[in-house]
Amino acid sequence: MNSDTKRAKWKLNRNIIDGLIFFIILGLLWEYAVKLFGIKSYLLPPLSDIFAAMWTARVQLVEHSLVTLEEVIFGFGTATIAGVAMAVVIYFVPLAKRTIYPLMIALQSIPKIGLAPVIVIWFGYGLSSKVIMAFLFAFFPIIIAVMGGLSGTPQHLEEHFRALKASAWDTFWYLRVPSVLPSFVDGCKVAMPLAVIGAIVGEFVGSNEGLGNLILMATGSSQTALTFGALFAVTILSLSLFYIIELAGKLVWWRAH
Amino acid sequence: MENSKQIDAPTITINGVSKIYPGKDGAEGVKALEDVTTNIKDCEFVSIIGPSGCGKSTLLKVLAGLIPYEAGDVTICDKVIEGTLDEVGVVFQTPNLLPWLTIGKNLSLGAEMRGFKSKEIKPDIEAMVKVMSLDGFEDRYPHELSGGMQQRVSIGQALLYKPQVLLMDEPFGALDALTRDRLNMELLRIWQAEKKTVVLITHSIAEAVLLSDRVIVMSERPACILEEIIIDLPRPRDPRATREMSKFGDYVVRLGALMGVV
Numbered sequence: 001m002n003s004d005t006k007r008a009k010w011k012l013n014r015n016i017i018d019g020l021i022f023f024i025i026l027g028l029l030w031e032y033a034v035k036l037f038g039i040k041s042y043l044l045p046p047l048s049d050i051f052a053a054m055w056t057a058r059v060q061l062v063e064h065s066l067v068t069l070e071e072v073i074f075g076f077g078t079a080t081i082a083g084v085a086m087a088v089v090i091y092f093v094p095l096a097k098r099t100i101y102p103l104m105i106a107l108q109s110i111p112k113i114g115l116a117p118v119i120v121i122w123f124g125y126g127l128s129s130k131v132i133m134a135f136l137f138a139f140f141p142i143i144i145a146v147m148g149g150l151s152g153t154p155q156h157l158e159e160h161f162r163a164l165k166a167s168a169w170d171t172f173w174y175l176r177v178p179s180v181l182p183s184f185v186d187g188c189k190v191a192m193p194l195a196v197i198g199a200i201v202g203e204f205v206g207s208n209e210g211l212g213n214l215i216l217m218a219t220g221s222s223q224t225a226l227t228f229g230a231l232f233a234v235t236i237l238s239l240s241l242f243y244i245i246e247l248a249g250k251l252v253w254w255r256a257h
Numbered sequence: 258m259e260n261s262k263q264i265d266a267p268t269i270t271i272n273g274v275s276k277i278y279p280g281k282d283g284a285e286g287v288k289a290l291e292d293v294t295t296n297i298k299d300c301e302f303v304s305i306i307g308p309s310g311c312g313k314s315t316l317l318k319v320l321a322g323l324i325p326y327e328a329g330d331v332t333i334c335d336k337v338i339e340g341t342l343d344e345v346g347v348v349f350q351t352p353n354l355l356p357w358l359t360i361g362k363n364l365s366l367g368a369e370m371r372g373f374k375s376k377e378i379k380p381d382i383e384a385m386v387k388v389m390s391l392d393g394f395e396d397r398y399p400h401e402l403s404g405g406m407q408q409r410v411s412i413g414q415a416l417l418y419k420p421q422v423l424l425m426d427e428p429f430g431a432l433d434a435l436t437r438d439r440l441n442m443e444l445l446r447i448w449q450a451e452k453k454t455v456v457l458i459t460h461s462i463a464e465a466v467l468l469s470d471r472v473i474v475m476s477e478r479p480a481c482i483l484e485e486i487i488i489d490l491p492r493p494r495d496p497r498a499t500r501e502m503s504k505f506g507d508y509v510v511r512l513g514a515l516m517g518v519v
Contacts, residue, residue: 163347166370178357254356
């Protein structure tokens with residue numbers, strides 16, 4: 001092993017170790033600050049209580065997480081497909097740019113949290129209303145990212161493709177799609193945590209299951225430790241999904257310039 | 258007379274071509290070319306020089322079918338230009354490689370877009386890799402190559418779809434002198450071996466004299482042809498030996514005077 005890879009490996013370890021130490025110190029501060037200042041545990045339980053509550057409710061936590069996960073995946077998935085399709089239409093059809101695009105912006109300006117009760121009335125307490133909420137939160141960043149990517153296709157490459165006599169399909173497939181991919185990945189990174197928020201909001205407004213539902217139930221019955229446990233579960237879910245996108249995004253390493 | 262005309266039938270005819278870039282919101286446009294007329298023979302190597310921003314690139318883009326022109330007419334191989342013609346290959350100032358494709362794929366990109374079967378051109382690609390000294394780089398990506406190597410890939414890409422006319426817009430402008438010399442030689446060798454018509458835009462007077470049969474000097478904008486000078490130097494031309502000839506110096510001085518740099 002040469003010294004460069006050794007150094008790189010050490011640097012990677014440093015990144016992980018530094019972060020780990022930081023979070024451990026933060027956790028210890030939480031644990032002992034709560035005890036030191038005598039904060040009542042229904043207001044802010046010590047970290048150890050939260051972990052204990054999470055362990056006790058582990059089956060429940062996993063079940064609710066899976067419900068929320070399902071809502072997020074469907075919501076994010078449909079938002080991705082619809083967002084890409086919509087962006088392509090808006091970009092390539094001038095009429096759509098004059099009509100549909102302003103409509104999209106208007107819809108984006110409606111506070112989606114305010115829409116949640118209506119969505120639940122329309123689509124019921126089940127999966128579909130949460131999927132729609134996740135969709136609504138994730139849809140717009142994808143459209144914006146893809147449109148930005150499309151208009152960011154370098155002009156000198158477009159000209160080069162014309163000189164190569166590339167067909168419209170070849171230009172789309174070999175030039176536009178790869179130039180859009182990096183911004184698309186960025187858009188997904190923004191949209192994924194938003195989809196989680198959307199699903200949780202949907203669950204808050206009306207549901208029988210899911211982590212949002214669990215948060216409400218736990219708070220209602222003064223199980224503050226479990227509330228925090230459910231919040232941790234939401235965070236872990238959101239972070240995991242984000243890192244999956246980040247990892248998948250590493251396949252798109254280039255930037256068109 | 259009739260007979261000789263047929264033999265010397267030009268590959269490219271440019272007849273009274275003018276080009277105006279329209280201004281915004283009815284403002285007066287910018288005249289880039291004015292009444293440009295010249296013919297370029299089959300297998301001729303012609304360089305176009307002129308002050309920067311004069312419109313030489315505009316002329317090349319007109320020949321490449323990339324932009325429309327307002328007046329006059331242009332034919333290449335007896336065809337009126339409508340988009341880029343099959344007979345025409347273009348090499349730009351920037352290599353324009355796709356960052357997400359390997360060197361091998363970038364090389365074959367043009368040929369594949371123009372309908373060559375990838376099986377058919379495989380031996381050509383292998384040969385081109387050798388000619389352009391890209392051995393061992395087929396699976397690398399453009400950002401891993403130096404500017405000179407990237408430009409070699411770009412030239413290779415254009416040669417692979419076998420255009421009869423090669424249009425080059427300052428292809429060596431961004432390269433260091435040594436790399437430039439080497440690519441100049443490579444270009445001359447290919448031109449002689451493959452019998453192509455080359456139109457080269459350059460801002461290097463020495464490069465123009467070294468490579469060309471004829472140098473066209475263009476004026477400030479709107480560009481028109483100031484002068485055409487036949488370069489009567491023996492071929493094949495070795496850069497060092499050619500530059501030492503007194504005639505070479507004479508041509509450089511004469512062209513420099515025309516461009517007002519001496």
